[in-house]
Amino acid sequence: MSLRKPPLPRLLLDNVSCIRNAQQILRHVNASIHDGGALVLTGTNGSGKSTFLRMLAGFSKPSAGRILWNGHNVTKSGVFSQYKLQLNWLSLKDAINDRFTVLDNVVWFETLEGKEGKSLPALQLMGLGRLAKEKSRMLSMGQRKRLQLARLLAIDRPIWLLDEPSVALDDDGVRLLEYIIAEHRKRGGIVIVATHLPIQIEDAMVLRLPPRFPRKMTYIDMLDRGELM
Numbered sequence: 001m002s003l004r005k006p007p008l009p010r011l012l013l014d015n016v017s018c019i020r021n022a023q024q025i026l027r028h029v030n031a032s033i034h035d036g037g038a039l040v041l042t043g044t045n046g047s048g049k050s051t052f053l054r055m056l057a058g059f060s061k062p063s064a065g066r067i068l069w070n071g072h073n074v075t076k077s078g079v080f081s082q083y084k085l086q087l088n089w090l091s092l093k094d095a096i097n098d099r100f101t102v103l104d105n106v107v108w109f110e111t112l113e114g115k116e117g118k119s120l121p122a123l124q125l126m127g128l129g130r131l132a133k134e135k136s137r138m139l140s141m142g143q144r145k146r147l148q149l150a151r152l153l154a155i156d157r158p159i160w161l162l163d164e165p166s167v168a169l170d171d172d173g174v175r176l177l178e179y180i181i182a183e184h185r186k187r188g189g190i191v192i193v194a195t196h197l198p199i200q201i202e203d204a205m206v207l208r209l210p211p212r213f214p215r216k217m218t219y220i221d222m223l224d225r226g227e228l229m
């Protein structure tokens with residue numbers, strides 16, 4: 001019999017709740033995520049997916065419960081300064097400077113990280129290699145999303161927090177997203193994704209957030225009843 005203790009989860013959500021604008025958005029969420037693990041947050045618009053992710057990124061604090069990284073509470077400032085260096089954040093605000101070239105918009109982030117050499121290969125993998133020298137303002141929505149995915153690869157931090165990463169991507173783009181998530185997890189990385197669209201992620205824990213308000217009559221109901229024909 002082995003006396004070794006099971007390893008601590010890298011991330012542990014212990015009874016976490018979150019209040020925003022005086023309203024309870026998340027209630028008593030528990031999850032443990034080990035290296036290579038994936039958590040998918042689903043739910044209708046407004047159910048709290050982005051709020052959840054923003055809390056994990058440290059933009060807001062839990063109103064109750066704890067978020068533990070390697071067993072330490074991330075809201076403690078000494079811990080947070082280390083924890084935040086583990087995070088790669090992708091959201092609908094793409095932080096792309098339209099006057100920079102496509103390549104410089106990735107290199108800039110890589111340089112801040114004290115790294116070099118991965119930006120162009122990352123753009124090539126995302127199908128943007130031929131646009132690397134173009135100004136970013138000419139990118140389509142889907143291409144901007146691919147640029148953000150290239151940043152994830154160039155920066156290469158262990159915990160990915162992805163808010164609606166597949167929005168605006170075409171079918172090939174979604175397959176690329178699924179591929180880089182799988183590869184990241186094979187290397188022990190963690191992926192937490194908020195999405196209302198299906199993304200294939202093997203063996204992911206799925207947390208479906210309930211709608212926040214009782215559903216009232218909407219155009220959808222009227223369409224369903226044939227009243228808008």
Ligand SMILES: Nc1ncnc2c1ncn2[C@@H]1O[C@H](COP(=O)(O)OP(=O)(O)O)[C@@H](O)[C@H]1O
Pocket residue numbers: 020021025043044045046047048049050051052212
């Ligand atoms: N900046 C904000 N201040 C206050 N309430 C907000 C803010 N952003 C979002 N909310 C509210 O929090 C709830 C959850 O929003 P959000 O987490 O963005 O949902 P989702 O990502 O699931 O669509 C919504 O009711 C929304 O109106």
Ligand SMILES: [Mg+2]
Pocket residue numbers: 049050051163164194
């Ligand atoms: Mg959202």
